[in-house]
Amino acid sequence: MAIANFAQQTVPDGGTYVPPVADYAFLLGEAFGTDVVARATDGALSAADAGDALEAAGEFAAEVFAPLDRVGDQQGAQLVDGNVRMPDGFTAAYKSFAAAGWVSASVAEDAGGDGLPGSVTAALSEFWNASNAAFALCPALSHGAIRAIQANASEELRAAYLPKLVSGEWTGTMNLTEPQAGSDLGAVRTMARDNGDGSWAVSGQKIFITWGDHDVADNIVHLVLARTEGAPEGHRGLSLFVVPKFTLDASGAPGERNSVVTVGLEHKLGIHASPTCVLQFEDATGYLVGELNQGLMGMFVMMNEARVGIGVQGLGVADRAYQRALSYAHTRVQGAVLGLPDGTPIAGHPDVRRLLLSMSSRISAMRAFSVLVGDVHDRAEADGTGALAELFVPILKSWLTEQAVHISSDAVQVHGGMGFIEETGAAQHFRDARIMPIYEGTTAIQSNDLVGRKVLRDSGQTLGQVFAMIREQTAALTATGDALAARVAERTERAVGAAERATQALLGFASTPRDAYAVSVPFQELLATLVGGWMHATIATAVLGHGERTDDDARRLAEADFYSAHHLAQVHALAETVAAGEIGE
Numbered sequence: 001m002a003i004a005n006f007a008q009q010t011v012p013d014g015g016t017y018v019p020p021v022a023d024y025a026f027l028l029g030e031a032f033g034t035d036v037v038a039r040a041t042d043g044a045l046s047a048a049d050a051g052d053a054l055e056a057a058g059e060f061a062a063e064v065f066a067p068l069d070r071v072g073d074q075q076g077a078q079l080v081d082g083n084v085r086m087p088d089g090f091t092a093a094y095k096s097f098a099a100a101g102w103v104s105a106s107v108a109e110d111a112g113g114d115g116l117p118g119s120v121t122a123a124l125s126e127f128w129n130a131s132n133a134a135f136a137l138c139p140a141l142s143h144g145a146i147r148a149i150q151a152n153a154s155e156e157l158r159a160a161y162l163p164k165l166v167s168g169e170w171t172g173t174m175n176l177t178e179p180q181a182g183s184d185l186g187a188v189r190t191m192a193r194d195n196g197d198g199s200w201a202v203s204g205q206k207i208f209i210t211w212g213d214h215d216v217a218d219n220i221v222h223l224v225l226a227r228t229e230g231a232p233e234g235h236r237g238l239s240l241f242v243v244p245k246f247t248l249d250a251s252g253a254p255g256e257r258n259s260v261v262t263v264g265l266e267h268k269l270g271i272h273a274s275p276t277c278v279l280q281f282e283d284a285t286g287y288l289v290g291e292l293n294q295g296l297m298g299m300f301v302m303m304n305e306a307r308v309g310i311g312v313q314g315l316g317v318a319d320r321a322y323q324r325a326l327s328y329a330h331t332r333v334q335g336a337v338l339g340l341p342d343g344t345p346i347a348g349h350p351d352v353r354r355l356l357l358s359m360s361s362r363i364s365a366m367r368a369f370s371v372l373v374g375d376v377h378d379r380a381e382a383d384g385t386g387a388l389a390e391l392f393v394p395i396l397k398s399w400l401t402e403q404a405v406h407i408s409s410d411a412v413q414v415h416g417g418m419g420f421i422e423e424t425g426a427a428q429h430f431r432d433a434r435i436m437p438i439y440e441g442t443t444a445i446q447s448n449d450l451v452g453r454k455v456l457r458d459s460g461q462t463l464g465q466v467f468a469m470i471r472e473q474t475a476a477l478t479a480t481g482d483a484l485a486a487r488v489a490e491r492t493e494r495a496v497g498a499a500e501r502a503t504q505a506l507l508g509f510a511s512t513p514r515d516a517y518a519v520s521v522p523f524q525e526l527l528a529t530l531v532g533g534w535m536h537a538t539i540a541t542a543v544l545g546h547g548e549r550t551d552d553d554a555r556r557l558a559e560a561d562f563y564s565a566h567h568l569a570q571v572h573a574l575a576e577t578v579a580a581g582e583i584g585e
Contacts, residue, residue: 015070015324015425016062016066016327017061017062017066017130017131017320017323018062018323019054019057019058019059019061019062019127019130019131020126020319020367021051021054021055021058022552023364023367023552024050024051024054024123024367024371025047025051025054026542026552027119027367027368027371028047028050028051028119028120028123028371029046029047029048029051030047030542030546031368031371031538031539031542032371032372032375032538032542033542035047036117036119036371036375037049037050037117037119037120039375039379040117040118040119040375040378040379041117045116045117045120050116050120050123053105053116053120053124054120054123054124054127057102057123057124057127058127060096060097060100060102060127061127061128061130061131061132062131064093064096064097065093065097065128065131065132065135065136066131066132067089068087068089068090068093068132068135068273069131069132069133069134069135069428070425070428071087071088071089071273072087072090072132072134072135072272072273073134073270073272073273073428073432074087074272075087075088075272075273076272076273077214077265077272077273077274077275078265079262079264079265082261082262083213083215083262084212084213084214084215084262084265084275084277085215086214086215086216086273086275087273090135090216090273091215091216093135094135094138094168094216094217095216097139097168098167098168098169098217099168101114102124102128102139102168103139103142103143103166103167103168104166104167104168105121105124106121106124106125106139106143107143107146107166108147108150110150111146111147111150111162111166112162112163112166113146113166117374117375117378118373118374118375118377118378119371119372119374119375119378120374121374122312122370122371122373122374123371125140125309125312125313125316126312126315126316126319126367126370127316128316129312129313129315129316129317130315130316130317130319130320131316131320132273133271133274133313133316133317133432134271134272134273134274134432135273135274136313136316137210137211137271137274137313138171138211138214138216138274139168139171140306140309140310140313141171141172141173141174141210141211141306142165142168142170142171142172143172143305143309144172144174144301144302144303144305144306144309145165145172145173145174145221145223145302146162146165146166146172147301147302147305148174148223148240148289148298148299148301148302149161149162149165149221149223149242149289150162151298151301152240152289152290152294152297152298152301153242153289153290157242157287157289160248160252161221161242161244164218164219165221168217169217169218169219170217170218170219170220170221171211171214171216171217171219171220171221172220172221172222172223173209173210173211173212173220173221173222173223174209174210174223174299174302174303174306175190175206175209175212175222175223175224175225175243175279176188176206176225176299177206177207177208177209178190178204178205178206178207179205179207183441183442183445185225185235185238185296186233186234186235186238188204188225188226188227188238189204189227190202190203190204190205190206190224190225190226190227190281191203191204191226191227191228191229192226192227192228192239192241192286192288193228193229193283194228194229195285198287199285199286199287200226200228200241200285200286200287200288201283201284201285201286202224202226202241202243202281202283202284202285202286203281203282203283203284204226204280204281205263205278205279205280205281206224206278206279206281207266207278207279208266208276209222209276209277209278209279210274210275210276210277211274211275211277212262212275212276212277212278212279213245213262213275213277213279214275218246218254219244219245219246219254220244220245221242221243221244221245222242222243222244222245222260222279223240223241223242223243223289223299223302224240224241224242224243224281224286225238225239225240225295225296225299226238226239226240226241226286226295227239228292228293231292231293232293235296236293237293238293238295238296239288239289239290239291239292239293239294239295240288240289240290240294240295240296240298240299241286241287241288241289241295242286242287242289243258243260243281243284243285243286243287244258244285245257245258245260246258247285258284258285259281259282259283259284259285260279260280260281260284261279261280261282262277262278262279262280263278263279263280264277264278265277265278266278268435269431269434269435270428270430270431270432270433270434270435271431271432271435303440303441304393306439306440307393307394307396307397307440307441307446308373308374308377308393308396308397310397310401310436310439310440311370311396311397311398311399311400311401312370312400313401313404313436314366314400314401314402314403314404314433314436314437315363315366315367315370315400315404317404317408317429317432317433317436318359318362318363318366318400318403318404318407318408318433319363319367320429321359321404321407321408321410321411321426321429321430321433322356322359322360322363322407322411324411324424324425324426324429325355325356325359325410325411325414325415325426326347326356326360328414328415328418328424328426329345329346329347329352329356329414330345330347331345332345332346333345333346334346334416335349337349338350346414352414354566355410355413355414356414357558357559357562358410358562358566358567359407359410359411360555360559361536361559361560361562361563361566361567362403362406362407362532362563362567363407364535364536364539364556364559365531365532365533365535365536365559365563366399366400366403366532366535368535368536368538368539369392369396369399369400369531369532369535370396370400372392372535373389373392373393373396376388376389376392377389387454387458387462388462388465388466390453390454391450391454391462391463391466394446394447394449394450394454394524395446395450395524395527395528395531397440397441397446398437398443398446398447398450398521398524398528399524399525399528399531399532401433401436401437401439401443402437402443402525404433404436404437405430405433405434405436405437407433408426408429408430408432408433409430411426411429411430412426412427412430443521443524444520444521446524447520447521447523447524448517448520450520450523450524450527451506451516451517451520451523451524452516452517452520455503455506455507455523456506456507456510456516459507460503460504460506460507463503463527464503466531467496467499467500469534470492470496470530470533470534470537471493471496473492473534473537473538473541474489474492474493474496474537475489476541477489477492477537477540477541477544480541480544480545482544484540484557484560484561485540485541485544487561487564487565488533488536488537488540488560488561488564489537491533491564491565491568491569492533492534492536492537492564492568494572495529495530495533495568495569495571495572496530498526498571498572498575499526499527499530499571499575501575501579502523502526502574502575502578502579505575505578505579505581506519506523506578509581512581514582515581515582516581518581518582518583519577519578519580519581519582522574522577522578523574523578525570525574526570526571526574526575526578529567529568529570529571529574530568530571532563532567532568533563533564533567533568533571536559536560536563536564537560539556539559539560540556540557540560543556543557544557
């Protein structure tokens, strides 16, 4: 294969972001055998319509967000006299983002947004995160707050806060974690006292609050988990409250500053421009969202939204790291390249080629899966596929975020020693990616959820449906009669068999749960790797089913062949690990 065909897309400059609009056009309109946008919207929108929106979003991401990525990393958010000041250009960029309607685009129609389907919002999310992961966290948190308020709050609260959140004029946060309460939310100590006038006085300290304070919007709407007087201990005693940075005056506009103080900013490994705040609430005025002692249920609406969003954030950072490595590999000349002329860039070295194709094959699989998950969630209620949608969430979140770390590390490797130097930009993506497998529930938490709530609880029935879907896809791929297709299908079939054996071994641990949970992460990795093979079988079937092939089609087939040989093979080793259960004391 010619070196030029290694590229997922041509990148003229390592510092330039090129949004994968063409890949999304293929995924939304062709890869899954139908126009998934039209199917999700009953024909109100099509993949072509979505393509127009993605073209515009891609331009915004590349021209407005991407140039600020390095600026934000170098300057970081700063705490000045108790207020957070964002890096140069961030406030103007956010106001342009909101004014262009990009916040409301991904919000459901019943909350006042444009109601774009999940398959399309996955693409938008990738663009924002690839161009500027720290910036993208701000609207992502707002979307979660909107979902929670719309689903649980009174009509009065929805009327007061939703319009400004949906327009992007205000932003939202989620306040869960405390110094003694990380993953164990039952240990939350923040208290809310009834003021007797419909409001509550909220007091306590919250840490790790993403975009907890900033100067890009007029108000910040904090959603805060707190305990009320006399409430039960543990998770069952938590309630959810809206606590705005500025309380609202009689006209509904921001009025007096609430008693919410930013007492510190965390000094982090990466995403420096995302202000991670320590917030102190001192009898701050708040309003109950939903029922007393049902706060965790209300917050879970935000958390599920955030888990999918953080997964796609991992995809975005992975692709940005890959693009930078790809550009460097095609311009850097170093050493004689085996079998190729003098002056051939390092992209021609066999192992650099392997690294690039390994990266792009994983990214393409992850991107296809994010579209599939968005589409399944869109159709879950109408098609009765809610269990499938729920099964996919922990796989997507853990797989895409773990791969972001691996792929950004590979990008540093492609750069060689220059990758370890900050000026090349490769190191930033590696640093930014490292938090993602921790955000919104660590990989182990996702994997325990997958094993305990999604596999053991229904004795693997939903997972069995997935295996059947993969086999149906490999049969369609085999039916194309193509030699490459036969290789990919055969490897995928064998991987499904290994996954089924691993699942049976896991189900056999039902009476010894420590064995099951000791291998939950390898089991999740096994399923994610298999899903990647499924996505490549899907893509290859679509490519082989249409007429004249493009350079993108040639790249897609090469990725499918590579992934099935280099990555799908790992399923067999992971199956042995799962079958072993817990080893040692």
